[in-house]
Amino acid sequence: MHEALEALKAELEQFGDANDSQQTERGRRMLNITRDTGEFLAAMVLATAARRILEIGTSNGYSTLWLAEAAHATGGLVTTLDHAEDKIAMASANFARTSLSGQINLVHDDAGRYLAEVHPASCDLLFLDSDRHQYVDWWPLLNRALRPGGVLIVDNFISHKAEIVDFYALVQADDTFSTSIVAVGKGELFAVKHPV
Numbered sequence: 001m002h003e004a005l006e007a008l009k010a011e012l013e014q015f016g017d018a019n020d021s022q023q024t025e026r027g028r029r030m031l032n033i034t035r036d037t038g039e040f041l042a043a044m045v046l047a048t049a050a051r052r053i054l055e056i057g058t059s060n061g062y063s064t065l066w067l068a069e070a071a072h073a074t075g076g077l078v079t080t081l082d083h084a085e086d087k088i089a090m091a092s093a094n095f096a097r098t099s100l101s102g103q104i105n106l107v108h109d110d111a112g113r114y115l116a117e118v119h120p121a122s123c124d125l126l127f128l129d130s131d132r133h134q135y136v137d138w139w140p141l142l143n144r145a146l147r148p149g150g151v152l153i154v155d156n157f158i159s160h161k162a163e164i165v166d167f168y169a170l171v172q173a174d175d176t177f178s179t180s181i182v183a184v185g186k187g188e189l190f191a192v193k194h195p196v
């Protein structure tokens, strides 16, 4: 599995770079995490032994591969969702090229709508990489979805700080969370919900 998965990741990195350097329309860009962010996400899944993993913002599935590879080791499942039909089709085709289908639940839905129906405290690890303008509105639902001791990771904290700062203020104002900014890739906001 390892070599084939590494080859697919490398292919997607090249595709994402080439595609995003040409496409100006946001909806047509892959906007993938960086490789070192993938390594960080996988390490976080393993360090926390996360099994119930939720990813908001699949794109073509590059970040999902990192999460799912680690979930394979923890016996976990990654639910990943995106509202764009073309991205879901691309991710589905990429996942079909791996042996990780048992670790991935691909959902075509709007994040706000989906989060409203997620069972409370049902997520061990939540990775948020989607429409940053909606994060503030999603915060109560994200908080509700995370179990005590659960971890929230948000991409683009350094690259797009101005768009995340209001969300960050909400998380910081909640004294049941501790946060840290991790200077990996585009900058990750790491928040852990205190165990009860």
Ligand SMILES: C[S@@+](CC[C@H](N)C(=O)[O-])C[C@H]1O[C@@H](n2cnc3c(N)ncnc32)[C@H](O)[C@@H]1O
Pocket (backbone or CB within 6 Å): 030, 031, 032, 033, 056, 057, 058, 059, 060, 061, 062, 063, 064, 081, 082, 083, 084, 087, 109, 110, 111, 112, 129, 130, 131, 134
């Ligand atoms: C930055 S990309 C995700 C990249 C992916 N995590 C990766 O690293 O490979 C953001 C994705 O969020 C999706 N998205 C934006 N708003 C959404 C919403 N309201 N509900 C679900 N998906 C949404 C977009 O279609 C896009 O594919």
